[in-house]
Amino acid sequence: MEPSTGYTPRGFFGRHAQAYLFMLPAILLAGAVSLYPIVYAFFLSLFRTRYLERVAFIGLGNYRQLFADPAFRQNLIYSLTYVFGSLIVVLPFSLGVAILLNQRVRYRAVFRALIILPWVVSQTIIALLWGWLLNPDFGPGIYALELLGVGKVGLFTDTRSALPTLIGVNVWGSYPMAVILLLAALQTIPKELKEAARVDGTSRWQHFAHITLPLVQPTLLVATIMLTLLYFNMVTLVLILTGGGPLGATEVLSLRAFKEGFDFWHVGYAATLGIVIFFFNVVFSLLYIRLLRQEGLQ
Amino acid sequence: MTTKTLVYVLLVCVVVLAVVPLLWGLSTALKPKDEVVTYPPRWIPNPSTLRNFSVVLRETSMPRYFANSLLIGLCSVVLTLGIAAHAGYALARFWFPGKNVLAFGILATAMIPGISILVPLYALASKVKLYDGYSILVIVCTAWQVPTVMWMLKGFFETVPRELDESALIDGCTRWTAFYRVILPLARPGLAAAALLTFVFVWNDFLIAFTLTVSNSRRVVAVGLYQYISQYGIEWGELMAAVMLALLPVLGMFLALQRHFIGGLTAGAMKG
Numbered sequence: 287m288e289p290s291t292g293y294t295p296r297g298f299f300g301r302h303a304q305a306y307l308f309m310l311p312a313i314l315l316a317g318a319v320s321l322y323p324i325v326y327a328f329f330l331s332l333f334r335t336r337y338l339e340r341v342a343f344i345g346l347g348n349y350r351q352l353f354a355d356p357a358f359r360q361n362l363i364y365s366l367t368y369v370f371g372s373l374i375v376v377l378p379f380s381l382g383v384a385i386l387l388n389q390r391v392r393y394r395a396v397f398r399a400l401i402i403l404p405w406v407v408s409q410t411i412i413a414l415l416w417g418w419l420l421n422p423d424f425g426p427g428i429y430a431l432e433l434l435g436v437g438k439v440g441l442f443t444d445t446r447s448a449l450p451t452l453i454g455v456n457v458w459g460s461y462p463m464a465v466i467l468l469l470a471a472l473q474t475i476p477k478e479l480k481e482a483a484r485v486d487g488t489s490r491w492q493h494f495a496h497i498t499l500p501l502v503q504p505t506l507l508v509a510t511i512m513l514t515l516l517y518f519n520m521v522t523l524v525l526i527l528t529g530g531g532p533l534g535a536t537e538v539l540s541l542r543a544f545k546e547g548f549d550f551w552h553v554g555y556a557a558t559l560g561i562v563i564f565f566f567n568v569v570f571s572l573l574y575i576r577l578l579r580q581e582g583l584q
Numbered sequence: 585m586t587t588k589t590l591v592y593v594l595l596v597c598v599v600v601l602a603v604v605p606l607l608w609g610l611s612t613a614l615k616p617k618d619e620v621v622t623y624p625p626r627w628i629p630n631p632s633t634l635r636n637f638s639v640v641l642r643e644t645s646m647p648r649y650f651a652n653s654l655l656i657g658l659c660s661v662v663l664t665l666g667i668a669a670h671a672g673y674a675l676a677r678f679w680f681p682g683k684n685v686l687a688f689g690i691l692a693t694a695m696i697p698g699i700s701i702l703v704p705l706y707a708l709a710s711k712v713k714l715y716d717g718y719s720i721l722v723i724v725c726t727a728w729q730v731p732t733v734m735w736m737l738k739g740f741f742e743t744v745p746r747e748l749d750e751s752a753l754i755d756g757c758t759r760w761t762a763f764y765r766v767i768l769p770l771a772r773p774g775l776a777a778a779a780l781l782t783f784v785f786v787w788n789d790f791l792i793a794f795t796l797t798v799s800n801s802r803r804v805v806a807v808g809l810y811q812y813i814s815q816y817g818i819e820w821g822e823l824m825a826a827v828m829l830a831l832l833p834v835l836g837m838f839l840a841l842q843r844h845f846i847g848g849l850t851a852g853a854m855k856g
Contacts, residue, residue, distance in 0.1 A: 289767075304674075304678070304759050304772055305673075305678035307672045308670040308674035308678070309670070309671050311666075311670065311671070312666040312667050312668065312670070312671035312731075312734055315667060315723075315730055316689070316727065316730065316731060318727070319728070320694075320696050320701065320728070321696075321707065322708075323696075323704035324696050324699035324700060324704070325703040327700055327701055327703065327704045329709070341651065345733055383769065386591055386835075388596070389591050389597070398836075399842055401595075401598050401602050402601060402602075403602050403603065403606070403838070404783060406834045406835060406845075407787075407790070407831065408788030408790065408806060408830075410788070410790045410806040410809055410810055411806075411830060412605075412637060412807065414609075414823065415605040415606065415608070418608070418609065418612065418823075418824065419604075419608050419649065421820075422849065423621070423623065424620070424621050426608060426624075426625040429623070429625055447594050455648050458601070458602075462602075464845055468677050470846075485834055515697070518698075519698065519699050521699050521791055522790045522791055522806075531635055540697075543700075544699060545790075547706075548702075548795055549708075550604075553707070554702055556703045557703050557704065560697075560699060560701065560702075560703060562770045563697055563700050564697060564700040567695065567697050567700075568695075575797065
């Protein structure tokens with residue numbers, strides 16, 4: 287008699303056929319739309335191209351050209367400035383906001399909803415809203431600067447202020463993600479710990495430094511990984527807000543890759559930039575994972 | 585000032601920071617043409633008008649773009665949930681050779697940056713004649729969402745007790761029917777969270793749509809907004825009206841279903 291568990295195929299593969307069938311669509315999709323393209327990108331990066339046509343195999347020629355390109359070094363410096371400049375503001379700010387939201391206050395749910403609102407605003411819309419807010423002719427942001435005595439300035443037309451302003455806009459768009467993660471971590475801190483600290487008469491600062499900070503540190507690191515990758519790979523916000531200008535002062539590496547690909551149609555060169563960006567992602571991830579491991583061991 | 589008051593003051597400051605750009609956009613959208621370009625800027629539109637909204641809805645292609653985004657969003661949600669739920673269930677319930685390699689392999693593809701594979705995807709889409717179609721957008725959006733959603737749902741399935749699968753099997757279900765009739769309905773909160781995150785991802789996506797489509801009839805909301813200025817001249821009032829309309833669905837869903845969103849994110853969304 288067959289047991290009533292439906293059909294029971296025989297043999298090694300048969301025994302696991304169901305599991306593989308459940309997995310198959312995900313495997314095929316990830317393989318065809320993520321894995322194959324990154325391999326294909328590497329393949330393309332080894333050729334000199336004309337539009338989509340591979341003209342000649344040049345080995346690592348594209349990479350040699352890239353590393354000798356002073357503009358590439360500039361792009362990389364802007365990217366790293368963008369990433370770390372944003373992180374330095376977002377992480378402490380978000381931790382502060384998360385601690386505020388973790389207090390027992392009235393209308394906490396309303397505060398939380400409004401504060402993490404920018405999270406659902408797309409990069410396209412962030413760029414359009416802030417471009418208009420900081421418009422040098424009619425924007426209230428510029429008016430505020432004028433009132434502060436800075437004068438009526440085009441923040442995105444000056445090569446010195448463009449990147450810091452862009453970082454500021456990026457902070458607005460990305461702090462909610464860190465707040466959500468940190469708030470979730472703070473809420474797991476047991477109440478007894480807080481009460482015990484209060485009984486012991488520790489100061490607010492001691493409480494923060496010796497209880498809160500060590501407990502949220504792993505989450506802080508996870509947020510740092512997610513944000514680093516988000517910032518380093520970001521195209522849309524920069525493309526729409528500044529287009530890399532003025533005079534290339536905000537042309538980060540990811541935007542350069544986009545422009546090489548879809549403005550100039552240097553397909554092989556764009557693929558090379560894509561591979562270099564991928565390499566940086568791997569390095570960042572491994573670095574942070576190592577830090578996370580070390581922390582786990584302590 | 586007591587600490588409590590200080591907390592409130594600071595919270596209000598952060599709220600102001602968070603909503604001011606949105607309010608300025610809304611204010612602009614409600615202003616008549618000449619009011620938009622006054623300096624110093626005025627916050628309260630006087631008189632206010634809905635003309636910008638009616639122009640966007642009646643005289644531009646924006647409605648078409650909204651329909652396109654909705655269609656691609658819904659298709660991607662269905663496809664993503666379908667594929668990710670099956671994979672997540674297999675990971676939560678079965679042992680099979682190569683399981684860990686497959687699980688982490690699929691998850692690792694979420695770490696491949698979009699910008700690194702856009703050019704190859706463009707080339708491939710042209711080669712297989714899917715360039716400038718709806719289907720390529722659905723396929724790419726789905727593929728980029730499946731790994732994280734699979735991981736999220738695996739977590740949800742693991743919270744459903746195994747005994748439920750087993751009793752369904754004893755009652756004569758096959759693995760498939762047990763999954764569809766017993767387990768899937770129990771994982772509804774997880775599916776809802778995954779659906780919301782996927783829909784917002786597709787609705788907000790600019791890069792995939794911008795690079796893989798070209799004709800006006802295939803354009804989505806984000807791309808339409810970007811090209812608004814070059815297409816219709818710089819009409820900030822109309823542009824902000826279009827922006828507000830584009831924000832409405834995600835903002836509405838977010839405010840109504842916050843808990844699902846936050847649950848989804850903290851369960852581990854990786855690709856931004």
